[in-house]
Amino acid sequence: MDYKNHNNQINDSYLMLLNTARKTFAKYGFHNTTIRMISKEANVNVAAVNYYFRSKENLYFEVFQDAFKSLYISFEDTLQDITDEASWKEAIDKWLTFVLTLFLSDEPRYSLVRQIVAHERSTPTLLCKNLYDEFFIPVVNTLRDLLYLANKDMTKNEFRAYYLSILGQCTSYINRTPPWDEFLIEKSLPREEWINIIKEQIKQNIFARSSYKG
Numbered sequence: 001m002d003y004k005n006h007n008n009q010i011n012d013s014y015l016m017l018l019n020t021a022r023k024t025f026a027k028y029g030f031h032n033t034t035i036r037m038i039s040k041e042a043n044v045n046v047a048a049v050n051y052y053f054r055s056k057e058n059l060y061f062e063v064f065q066d067a068f069k070s071l072y073i074s075f076e077d078t079l080q081d082i083t084d085e086a087s088w089k090e091a092i093d094k095w096l097t098f099v100l101t102l103f104l105s106d107e108p109r110y111s112l113v114r115q116i117v118a119h120e121r122s123t124p125t126l127l128c129k130n131l132y133d134e135f136f137i138p139v140v141n142t143l144r145d146l147l148y149l150a151n152k153d154m155t156k157n158e159f160r161a162y163y164l165s166i167l168g169q170c171t172s173y174i175n176r177t178p179p180w181d182e183f184l185i186e187k188s189l190p191r192e193e194w195i196n197i198i199k200e201q202i203k204q205n206i207f208a209r210s211s212y213k214g
Contacts, residue, residue, distance in 0.1 A: 014052050016042045019108075022063045026112035029119035030060055030127070057127060064135055067113045073098045075142040082149065088212035089203075091146055096170070096199045099139065103173040104198070106191050114174055143167055150210035162209075169202055 020042035024033050035056050039046045053059040078091045102110055120128055147163045154162065173184055186194050 013042075013044050013048050017044060017049060017052060017059070018062060018066060021059050022066075022108065022112045022116075025060060025063060025119070026115035029116075029123060030056075030125045031123060035059075060125075060127060061130070061134075063116065064113060064131055067102065067109050068135055070109055071098050071101055075138050078142060079145055082146075082212070084214075085212040088146070088149060089207065092203060092206060093199070095139075095143055095146060096202055097195075099170045100173070100195045100199055103170065104185075104191060104195050117174065118177075140167060147206070147210065149214075150212050152213055166202065166206060169205075173198075 017038065021033075021038050024038050024041060028037075033056070035046055035049050038059070039049055049056075049059060053062060073094055078094060082088050082091055103114065105111065120131070143166065144163050147166065148159065151159055151162060185191075186197075189197075
């Protein structure tokens with residue numbers, strides 16, 4: 001089944017359903033959320049869900065699609081555009097901005113999706129593999145490919161350990177329920193500023209150890 005929702009007319013009902021679904025899925029998880037719950041909270045007819053999204057599964061998928069599209073980065077283009085050290089460093093910066101914003105931003109579009117991911121981790125849905133393949137695998141593979149361009153002399157195991165350590169620095173921020181958020185978030189700073197500080201630290205770690213080799 002193709003879960004992508006390509007031809008929806010974007011209007012108030014569509015956006016209300018999408019925003020309400022994001023909140024409801026985040027609170028209750030996919031299994032405990034019904035179309036009727038979403039339509040009632042959004043104050044629209046149940047038929048509107050079928051019109052815009054065709055099913056609860058499509059609506060669930062579109063919540064993730066919306067978060068990733070809003071931070072749009074073409075992973076394929078990112079790799080193809082690298083020609084030298086400067087473009088490689090720019091690509092690393094784009095990748096870190098994408099991931100850290102997704103994992104750290106307070107915007108509901110991202111923070112609620114993180115809560116939905118937490119539900120998936122504890123009670124996976126049948127859509128879990130689709131979400132994994134569509135959204136998360138391209139992100140991980142792009143980091144791997146970017147780092148490989150600057151570390152071709154490493155052994156297979158050395159490189160795997162290296163890129164997973166960088167990935168781990170970023171993904172540690174996705175699950176930050178209290179009291180662990182006290183260690184991961186500097187609350188005296190605006191969140192965007194904190195994201196940039198973390199990004200610069202990770203970049204320095206990468207660039208100190210790696211340089212583009214073509």
